[in-house]
Amino acid sequence: MKIKILIFLFCLPFISNSQLNCKNGKNSEGGKTISCFHKNGKISTLESWDKENRSGDIYGYNNLGAEIFHYDLRNFAGHASVEINYYPNGQVNNLYYSSAPDGGIQFYRYRHKFDEQGKQTEYSNESQPDGFPNTLMYVPDSLFKKEENIIKKPETIICSNPFQTEFIVINETSKKVKIILKAQKNNFIQLNDIEVELLPKETKIVDSRILSEKFLVQENAYILEFVKVKRLKFKSIFALPIETGNKKTYMWHVIEK
Numbered sequence: 001m002k003i004k005i006l007i008f009l010f011c012l013p014f015i016s017n018s019q020l021n022c023k024n025g026k027n028s029e030g031g032k033t034i035s036c037f038h039k040n041g042k043i044s045t046l047e048s049w050d051k052e053n054r055s056g057d058i059y060g061y062n063n064l065g066a067e068i069f070h071y072d073l074r075n076f077a078g079h080a081s082v083e084i085n086y087y088p089n090g091q092v093n094n095l096y097y098s099s100a101p102d103g104g105i106q107f108y109r110y111r112h113k114f115d116e117q118g119k120q121t122e123y124s125n126e127s128q129p130d131g132f133p134n135t136l137m138y139v140p141d142s143l144f145k146k147e148e149n150i151i152k153k154p155e156t157i158i159c160s161n162p163f164q165t166e167f168i169v170i171n172e173t174s175k176k177v178k179i180i181l182k183a184q185k186n187n188f189i190q191l192n193d194i195e196v197e198l199l200p201k202e203t204k205i206v207d208s209r210i211l212s213e214k215f216l217v218q219e220n221a222y223i224l225e226f227v228k229v230k231r232l233k234f235k236s237i238f239a240l241p242i243e244t245g246n247k248k249t250y251m252w253h254v255i256e257k
Contacts, residue, residue: 021090029257031056038063038090045084045092049073057235058082060092062118069112070223071097072237087116106240110219125219165216166249167207169224171198173256177234178227181206186220194222198254215248224252233257 022036031049038044042065049056056073069092074080080099087093092114100107106128113122171177177198183191188211196206209216224236239251 036086036090044086044090047073060084060095060118063089063091064118066118068092068114068118068120069095070225072099072235074099077101089116091116091118101240123219125217161213161246162210163213163215164247165209165211165221166205166247167218167222168203168205168249168251169196169198169254170203170251171201171254173234173254174200175232175234175256176200177254178229179236179252179254180225180227181222182225183222184220186216188214188216188220191221195227215243218250221250 021039022034025033025035027033027048030051031053033049034045034047035043036045040063042063043061044063045061046059047056048058054074054076058069058071058073059067060069062068071082072080073082078099078101080097082098083094083096084092085094092112095110095112095114097110097112098108109126111122111124111126112120115121167181169179169181179196179198181194181196183193189209194206196204198204207222209221218238218241224238226234226236233256234254235257237253237255239253242249242251
């Protein structure tokens with residue numbers, strides 16, 4: 001019996017330490033859900049799967065109900081899974097996301113650290129071939145403002161190769177879709193949120209950026225979110241990036257839930 005229990009624990013889709021206030025349920029598709037809560041009763045994390053337990057999503061929220069992360073999960077064509085630790089108040093402390101296809105050398109690994117109010121304090125991208133092994137800390141805006149006031153001495157300009165990063169959204173559905181690409185902080189370029197409307201089956205280049213000698217990593221650029229529409233539910237599948245010479249393309253495929 002003890003062996004069976006250990007096997008069951010290792011087969012859980014994600015690990016949730018120190019979070020005991022969780023409930024199992026069913027979604028509208030008949031798939032399973034796992035809801036974990038803050039001490040104030042609001043949802044901390046929501047894990048939801050389709051009826052076949054092949055594709056799922058994991059959402060995280062702070063104690064005010066604001067979304068702080070969202071990842072796709074899957075149990076086919078490789079894997080996509082998360083490990084989560086919680087604070088005693090129910091807030092997510094650490095999150096580790098891992099995704100890899102069946103074949104190839106590429107894999108995706110992201111780590112997040114939050115404080116007890118749900119504010120992200122650390123983030124690292126350990127993916128290959130595009131990840132950074134070092135932890136990227138979120139720097140307060142006040143430090144950036146101080147740097148702006150510093151008068152820099154003239155520098156010698158050295159010509160370098162331009163690297164283009166392109167962001168594409170493909171609407172695979174027969175419905176009109178509205179999405180928002182939420183701009184993320186990075187150390188290379190200033191980005192703004194982009195709201196886009198896509199017609200049925202439309203493919204749209206949402207943004208294109210050029211940096212010197214490097215590509216803009218997707219996690220440091222944009223995160224896709226949907227503008228909610230009554231009775232219509234969509235989800236996005238992030239495809240493996242396409243790299244050709246000095247150009248790299250990131251693509252989101254929009255499908256119906």
